[in-house]
Amino acid sequence: MPTISGSGETKNEHQLNKGVWTDNGPPAQAPFNVIGKRVPLKDAYRKVTGEGVYADDMKFPGMLHSRILRATQPHARILRIDTSKAEALPGVRAVVTGADAANRFGVLPVSQDELSMAREKVIYNGEPVAAVAADTEEIAEQAIWLIEVEYEPLEAFLKPRDSLKDVAPELQLHDKVEKKHPNTNIHKAVDQEFGDVEGSFKGAECIVNAEFKFDGISHGFTEPHAIVAHWDADDRLQLYTPQQVPHYTHRALAKVLELPMHRIQVIRTMVGGGFGGKSDPFQHEMIASLLSMRTRRPVKLTMDREETFLTGRGRHPTEGKLAMAFDAQGKLLALDSDIIIDGGAYGSFGVVSAYYNGVLSNGPYAIPAFRYHGKRVYSNRIPSGAMRGHGSVNPRYCTETLIDMAAVKLGLDPCDIRLRNFMPSNTLTPYHKFRITSNGIREGLAEAMRRSDWKSKWGKLPYGHGIGVGCAWYISGSALPIHWNKLPQSTVHLKIDMDGGVTVHSLAADIGQGSDTMLAQCVAEVIGCSLERVHVKSATTDTAPIDLGSYSSRVTFMAGNAARKAAEEIRAKLASAASKLTGQPAQYFDLVNEEVICRTKPDVRVTFMEALHEAQADVGALVASGSYQSPPLGTQFKGSNAGLSPSYSFSAFICELKVDPETGFVQPIKIWAAHDCGRALNPLSVEGQIEGSVHMGLGQALTEQLRYRGGQLLNGNFLDYKIPTPFDTPEIEVIIVESADPEGPFGAKECGEGALAPIIPAVGNAIYDAVGVRMFEVPMTPDRVLKAIEAKKRAEAKGE
Amino acid sequence: MSKRLLKFVVNGRQAEVAVEPHHTLASVLRNELNLTGTKVGCDMGTCGCCTVHIDGKAKLSCLTLALECQGAQVRTIEGLNEYEMHPLQRAFAECGGSQCGYCTPGFIMKSCELLEQNPDPSRQEIKEALAGNLCRCTGFMKIYDAVEQAAGELRKKNTQQPAPAKV
Numbered sequence: 001m002p003t004i005s006g007s008g009e010t011k012n013e014h015q016l017n018k019g020v021w022t023d024n025g026p027p028a029q030a031p032f033n034v035i036g037k038r039v040p041l042k043d044a045y046r047k048v049t050g051e052g053v054y055a056d057d058m059k060f061p062g063m064l065h066s067r068i069l070r071a072t073q074p075h076a077r078i079l080r081i082d083t084s085k086a087e088a089l090p091g092v093r094a095v096v097t098g099a100d101a102a103n104r105f106g107v108l109p110v111s112q113d114e115l116s117m118a119r120e121k122v123i124y125n126g127e128p129v130a131a132v133a134a135d136t137e138e139i140a141e142q143a144i145w146l147i148e149v150e151y152e153p154l155e156a157f158l159k160p161r162d163s164l165k166d167v168a169p170e171l172q173l174h175d176k177v178e179k180k181h182p183n184t185n186i187h188k189a190v191d192q193e194f195g196d197v198e199g200s201f202k203g204a205e206c207i208v209n210a211e212f213k214f215d216g217i218s219h220g221f222t223e224p225h226a227i228v229a230h231w232d233a234d235d236r237l238q239l240y241t242p243q244q245v246p247h248y249t250h251r252a253l254a255k256v257l258e259l260p261m262h263r264i265q266v267i268r269t270m271v272g273g274g275f276g277g278k279s280d281p282f283q284h285e286m287i288a289s290l291l292s293m294r295t296r297r298p299v300k301l302t303m304d305r306e307e308t309f310l311t312g313r314g315r316h317p318t319e320g321k322l323a324m325a326f327d328a329q330g331k332l333l334a335l336d337s338d339i340i341i342d343g344g345a346y347g348s349f350g351v352v353s354a355y356y357n358g359v360l361s362n363g364p365y366a367i368p369a370f371r372y373h374g375k376r377v378y379s380n381r382i383p384s385g386a387m388r389g390h391g392s393v394n395p396r397y398c399t400e401t402l403i404d405m406a407a408v409k410l411g412l413d414p415c416d417i418r419l420r421n422f423m424p425s426n427t428l429t430p431y432h433k434f435r436i437t438s439n440g441i442r443e444g445l446a447e448a449m450r451r452s453d454w455k456s457k458w459g460k461l462p463y464g465h466g467i468g469v470g471c472a473w474y475i476s477g478s479a480l481p482i483h484w485n486k487l488p489q490s491t492v493h494l495k496i497d498m499d500g501g502v503t504v505h506s507l508a509a510d511i512g513q514g515s516d517t518m519l520a521q522c523v524a525e526v527i528g529c530s531l532e533r534v535h536v537k538s539a540t541t542d543t544a545p546i547d548l549g550s551y552s553s554r555v556t557f558m559a560g561n562a563a564r565k566a567a568e569e570i571r572a573k574l575a576s577a578a579s580k581l582t583g584q585p586a587q588y589f590d591l592v593n594e595e596v597i598c599r600t601k602p603d604v605r606v607t608f609m610e611a612l613h614e615a616q617a618d619v620g621a622l623v624a625s626g627s628y629q630s631p632p633l634g635t636q637f638k639g640s641n642a643g644l645s646p647s648y649s650f651s652a653f654i655c656e657l658k659v660d661p662e663t664g665f666v667q668p669i670k671i672w673a674a675h676d677c678g679r680a681l682n683p684l685s686v687e688g689q690i691e692g693s694v695h696m697g698l699g700q701a702l703t704e705q706l707r708y709r710g711g712q713l714l715n716g717n718f719l720d721y722k723i724p725t726p727f728d729t730p731e732i733e734v735i736i737v738e739s740a741d742p743e744g745p746f747g748a749k750e751c752g753e754g755a756l757a758p759i760i761p762a763v764g765n766a767i768y769d770a771v772g773v774r775m776f777e778v779p780m781t782p783d784r785v786l787k788a789i790e791a792k793k794r795a796e797a798k799g800e
Numbered sequence: 801m802s803k804r805l806l807k808f809v810v811n812g813r814q815a816e817v818a819v820e821p822h823h824t825l826a827s828v829l830r831n832e833l834n835l836t837g838t839k840v841g842c843d844m845g846t847c848g849c850c851t852v853h854i855d856g857k858a859k860l861s862c863l864t865l866a867l868e869c870q871g872a873q874v875r876t877i878e879g880l881n882e883y884e885m886h887p888l889q890r891a892f893a894e895c896g897g898s899q900c901g902y903c904t905p906g907f908i909m910k911s912c913e914l915l916e917q918n919p920d921p922s923r924q925e926i927k928e929a930l931a932g933n934l935c936r937c938t939g940f941m942k943i944y945d946a947v948e949q950a951a952g953e954l955r956k957k958n959t960q961q962p963a964p965a966k967v
Contacts, residue, residue, distance in 0.1 A: 044893035047901025048908060049885065050837015050877035057836035220936050222841040222849055222902040272839070272902030273936050305842045512900025512937055684896045688938055692899065695939030718846035718934060726927045726940050 002440035002676065002739040004447050005683065033593060034525040035746045038684040042517045042536060043270070043510065055240050055269040056226035060298035063228070064093055065137040066291055068284065068301070069130040069144040070310065071122035074158065074380035074711025075173075076151035078121055078129070085146040086132055091139035094294040095147070097130040101290055105252040107245075107280045107385075108482055111187070111347025113174045116256055116286035121154070123173050124345040124380050125711040126310030128283050133291040133299050156380040156711050157185055160319060160342040163377035173345065173378040185378040187343050188354040190639060194431035195369030200334035204325035208405040214394045214778045215705035216317040216342065219387055220696075220723050223272020224308040229288035230298040237264045237289055242271040244279040244509050245549030248482070250541055252281030257289060268539040274511040275696070276386035277313050279551045280348055284311070309716035313348055313385030314706065316341035316376070318357070318394040324402045325369075330410050330417040332403075334369035335361055339395060341384070343376045348385035350376045352478075355642030356391020361399055362429045362643070364441050364473040364650050365421040370431060380711050386551060388696060389756040392474060397778060400470045400761030404768065413458065414469050414765065415449055418652075422471075425739070433635040437647050438749070440739035441471060444674030445652035447735050452654045452672045458769060464659050466770025470761035471652045474754025475645035476678075476744065477554025479630035488627035489554070490562040491545035494523065494570055497621040500609050502527070502534045502570075507547035508559035510538055513752050514685040515555045519563045521681055522745050526567035527574060528591025529608055545625070553750035556681065557647060558628045560745030565626030573622055577615035578606050631743075647741045649754040651675040653694070655762035657730075659770040664786030666702055666767060667730075674735035675755045679747035687734045690755045694732050697759035699724050705779050808869045810835065811879030819866045826850045826861035829876060837877035837905050841934070848933030851906040852876045858913035877905035880912065887953040888912055888946070897946035899937035907933050911947045919955050921947070 046052040083095040098119035104112045117128045130147050134140035155171055157163045163185035171185075178186040201207060228240040237259065243249050246266040254261045271278060284301050292299040303311065320339040326332055339357050343350045358372030389396075407417040423429070425439035448469075449455065457467045481489055493505040504523055510516040520534035538544060547559055571591055578596040579586035588599045596611045598604035606614075615622055634644045657668045673690050680686040703722035707714045715721045740747035764775045773788035803818040810833060817832045826843075829835040829852070838861055841849035845863040852861045853875040880886035888908050891897065898904040907930065914921055914929040921929070926947050927940075935943060 040893045040896070041898070043901070044898050045885070045889075047898045047904050048877075048889040048892045049881045050835075050905050052901050053836070054839070054902065056840070057830070059834075221900070222847060222934060222936055223839070223900070224841065271900060272841075273900040275936070305844070514899070684942075688896045688899055688942055691939035691941045692937045693939075696936065717844060718842050719844070723934055723936065725932075725934065726930050729940050732939055732941055 002443045002737050004443060005736045032525060032746065033528070034521050034531055035681050036679070037682065039517060039521070039531060039682055041514045041685070042520055052270045054223055054226065054272055055228055055242055056302045058228050058240055058269070058300070060228065060230060063298040063300055064133040064135065064295060065140050066131055066133045066288055066299050066301040067137065067140040067144050068128045068287060068307070069147050071118060071125055071127040071129050073122055073151045073153055074125045074156040075154045076122050077154060078118060078149060079152050080148070080150040081130060082148040083130060086143040089139065089143045089146060091135040092132055092143045093135070093297065094133045094291050095130060096287065096290050096294065101256055101286060103256045103258065105256050105281055106347050107248055107349055108347060108351055110351055113176065113347045114283065116283055116290065122151070124382060126382060126713065127345065128287060131287045131291060133295055158380060158711055160317065160340045160377050160379060163379050164375070173380070186375050187347060187378050188351045188376045190354050190358055190372065190374040192358060193371040195334070197334050197336055197369045197371040200369040201323070201325045204333050205328040206326040206406050206409050207323060208402045208409065209323035210402065210776055212320045212322065212398045212776050214318040216314055216384060217700050217704045218309055218314040218706060218721060219273070219275040219277030220721065221273025221275060221277055224303045224305055225284060225311055226302040227285055227288050228298055228300045229292040231292040231296055235263070237293070238267060239264065239285060239289060240267045240269050241285055242269050242278055244271065244274040244511050244551055246507055246509060246541055247546050247549055249281040249285055253285065253289060256286045257293070266541045268509055271509065271511040274550065275388045276390060276551060278511070279386055279549065280313055282311065305718065306716035309713060309721070310382055312344060312382035313387070315387040315393065316343060316353060316384040320395065320398050322398045322402060324399065324406060326406045326410065328410070330406065330412045330420050332365050332367060332421045335367050335399065336371045337361060337395060337398070338373045341376045342379050342381065344379055344381045344383040346383040348383055349390065350384070352642060353391045355639055357395050359432055359643040360392040361395050362432055362434060363423055363648065364471055366423045368430070381708065382706065382713060388693065389474065389753045390552065392472070393757045393760065396472050396757040397761045397764065401764055401774065404765045405774065415445060415454060418445060418469065418471055432640060432643060433633070434643060435633055437743065438678055438739035438741040439650055440676035440737035441650035441652055444650065444676055444735060444737040445471065448652050448654045448672040448674040451733065451735065452656065454654060457656070461769065464661055464770055466659065466766040466768065467654060467656045468762045468765030468769055469652070469654050470758035470765065472754055472757035473648045473650045474750060474757070475552060475643065476557040476647040476649060476750040477645055478552040479633050479644035479646055480641045481548055487546060488629045490547045490558040491625060491627040492519065492559060492562040492566045493545050494566045494624045495621050496570065496612060498613060498616060500533060500612060502529060504534060504536045504563065505544045506536070506538045506559055506563070507541065507544040507549065508538055508555045509550040511550050513550065513689060514682065515550065515559065517685065518556050518560055518681055522560050522563040523567040525746065526564055527571050528596070529594055553753040556748050556750060557744050560748060561628040562626045564745050566624045567626070569624035569626065570622055573615045574611040577611045581606050581610065581614050646743055647678065647749040649676055649750045651755050651758050653758040653762045655759065655766045657763065657766045657770065659767055659785060661771055661789055664782035664789060666763070666780060666785060668698060668763065670730050671732045671759065672735060673732060673755060674737055675751055676737040676739050677751035678741035678744045678749035679738045680736050681746060681748050683736060686736055686751050689752045690734045691732045693753070693755035694759050695724055695729055697756040698729065698763070700779060701760040701763040702779050703728070703781065804867060806866055806870060808872050808874055810874045811876060821867055823866045824862055825852070825864040825866045825869055828866040829861060835876050835878050839902050839905055841902065847903070848910060849903050849906040851909040851933070853909060853913065858910045877908060880908065886912070888915070888950040891946040891950035891953070895946040895949055896942040897938060903933060903935045907935065907943055915951050915954055919958070920951060
């Protein structure tokens with residue numbers, strides 16, 4: 001049975017789950033000493049004092065500053081670029097254009113479609129065209145406006161449906177498009193059908209369907225993009241960058257700059273928020289590197305806020321037509337979805353997005369028959385990419401809205417219809433063979449219902465006041481790496497020298513989510529030392545073993561397991577040292593609270609340092625390596641790898657809100673957020689991740705949208721792109737569900753992304769409960785809500 | 801335009817800097833005085849990351865020209881951590897009020913002004929005071945927790961110390 005805790009009831013005391021946990025390591029019943037404790041993040045004191053170093057804080061002797069000239073056309077041929085006036089400006093040290101870097105790159109090996117700067121034509125308004133390195137930022141800024149670019153405009157593709165049509169080759173945005181549609185701007189099409197979809201709809205008691213539309217949104221991290229590139233005296237490139245995935249940037253730099261990887265070091269600075277928006281290898285990383293190689297000087301490139309918006313990679317604008325079939329008891333029979341997502345100018349993670357928009361609808365409910373037609377298209381807009389909850393968030397809104405509609409049609413409580421359809425734990429989905437191990441969604445929803453007093457509120461609150469529910473699941477890391485090779489997905493190295501400090505080396509990027517702290521906890525728990533001893537070095541590719549980085553909610557599960565395994569090796573060495581010192585058998589020793597204690601004779605014990613120094617005799621520093629590779633999973637059809645994960649998180653949210661029927665303004669009152677994270681290694685962080693996900697999801701639900709005129713972004717700033725402020729954010733009560741995953745480190749699985757998706761439908765469904773209108777367009781801005789209320793009034797007046 | 805001499809006091813220390821008239825306080829603090837704890841998130845007064853104190857009042861240093869601070873007392877996040885860490889700094893770390901950390905200095909400086917004016921704020925008063933600061937990571941809950949914890953600590957500290965003699 002999963003255990004329940006969280007911010008509402010157990011503020012400072014965390015109930016440990018003594019549930020089943022079968023992998024190696026300390027016995028499942030052992031009380032944990034470091035795991036499960038509310039500990040501050042390892043780097044928090046550097047952040048609260050201002051000591052933490054972000055890329056824009058860095059200074060090097062002789063450092064130059066760079067600015068990028070960006071396209072002013074959404075789609076145009078470049079007829080001429082003249083940089084001579086810029087080059088002549090005093091203080092300008094180098095100017096680069098697309099002519100200086102021919103190699104294409106991209107995060108996915110199948111979509112190598114980005115250039116460092118545009119060549120021949122530009123494909124979105126904001127695309128880098130040229131860049132300058134100068135003595136000061138002001139000179140660089142002056143210089144880019146001296147660069148003359150002559151464009152010949154081409155037909156722009158600004159609506160995703162325009163990209164479906166056949167066009168002449170010169171109007172295709174990229175050479176490589178979907179093979180099934182070779183003359184279009186379709187990047188990737190996915191078509192899947194399993195089970196008897198037609199038959200299920202024919203025989204269904206209840207069919208619900210609707211068309212949905214979602215605006216694009218942006219990650220909105222507070223740190224604008226900033227980097228420093230330094231081609232150093234050893235003819236090596238040092239790139240300081242706030243990367244979620246230093247390893248992919250490392251690979252892309254090698255390709256673009258035509259250097260062996262070992263002549264490049266990627267150094268992750270502190271990351272001022274990522275959320276998926278700092279996980280692609282980026283054009284500005286290439287540009288600063290090119291400028292530094294040209295000048296042999298360090299080059300800093302800091303973007304302004306608008307450029308950060310233009311760099312993009314946010315959630316895809318989405319249009320979907322979905323239908324679901326149910327029997328008379330509310331049992332789900334089939335899901336049919338047809339979705340187009342607007343990828344913008346580049347491929348980015350888009351092939352994965354195209355799959356995820358369909359396949360991640362195969363939970364948290366059992367789906368007996370499934371059909372998905374998905375298309376990701378290229379357009380002349382800001383590139384879309386991976387954003388928190390990648391690919392699962394918008395379709396989740398659709399299915400959760402449809403289930404709610406079915407509940408109303410069938411006269412069922414929306415929570416009850418969900419409880420009837422949740423997939424069980426320890427099961428495989430029928431077609432994709434997604435392996436569900438632990439699953440605490442039932443307990444989560446039941447607890448959210450209890451705390452919110454759902455049964456006495458749903459359908460019973462006065463007009464304008466409503467309550468709604470939304471559920472979701474998400475992967476704990478993609479089981480298959482982006483680059484097909486035999487390397488592990490995570491490797492962690494440990495080193496302990498005579499000073500007693502434990503150094504953890506990993507390339508898992510701490511982006512503020514607390515992964516350094518998580519690694520330290522996993523290690524300290526296994527070797528029985530205090531957290532203060534453990535120092536995490538997770539920033540430099542020269543010293544850190546490869547980890548695929550912070551995306552797809554993989555870090556706790558994969559790097560945590562690797563850290564645990566490395567620590568097991570050290571643990572064995574310390575236990576045999578204690579055995580040597582005391583004459584008791586090594587397997588009898590427990591490592592707890594800085595001591596190595598004989599289990600059978602508790603008065604036989606040595607200190608951590610005594611054991612360490614004995615273990616170091618003749619060998620010096622203790623070193624160990626641990627790695628993680630997903631178990632073989634899945635099945636054989638083409639594309640079946642997408643969505644596979646060693647474990648899945650589950651969440652069930654309830655939202656209470658008020659709608660002003662006069663203005664359409666929606667004011668959330670309270671959110672109850674139950675999330676099954678397997679085990680909360682650090683409940684303080686888990687709550688922080690869930691609260692942050694709710695806040696970000698509320699933004700997409702109610703206020704955030706990228707608005708365009710033609711190809712021009714209208715609101716690339718925090719005044720017009722409306723992130724919820726403290727005033728807009730209601731109280732969030734987190735309910736931590738611990739289902740003790742059999743393979744997660746100490747039972748843990750993800751909590752950083754899955755908790756975003758359910759809040760948006762919980763808001764939509766609460767709006768229905770409040771004022772009786774369904775919202776099919778997201779965000780649910782006051783004008784849209786008001787329009788829906790007025791349409792309903794008109795329909796009622798007509799007696800419909 | 802030629803540079804002018806700016807004389808002011810930063811974190812209790814006399815500073816003299818030659819600045820361009822159009823340079824902001826944020827850029828002078830960061831680039832000339834190496835006080836990079838003050839962050840620039842938007843450079844147009846919409847995120848609050850760059851909040852510092854000018855003569856005891858929380859101000860956006862990205863919207864303040866450096867020369868406006870002629871003769872002023874400026875306090876930055878670095879100024880709160882002298883001899884001991886400010887209770888707000890400790891509380892933001894301990895309560896999980898800082899994740900990526902980029903907005904944190906701004907939130908702490910704004911909270912510091914609040915607690916200097918109102919040692920025992922309600923949650924609503926905290927919300928109102930922080931309404932101009934954006935955090936994309938925390939959902940604000942743990943920031944409120946931190947401000948409340950620090951307020952409690954500061955009140956305790958102030959009751960233990962004898963009240964300063966009136967001048």
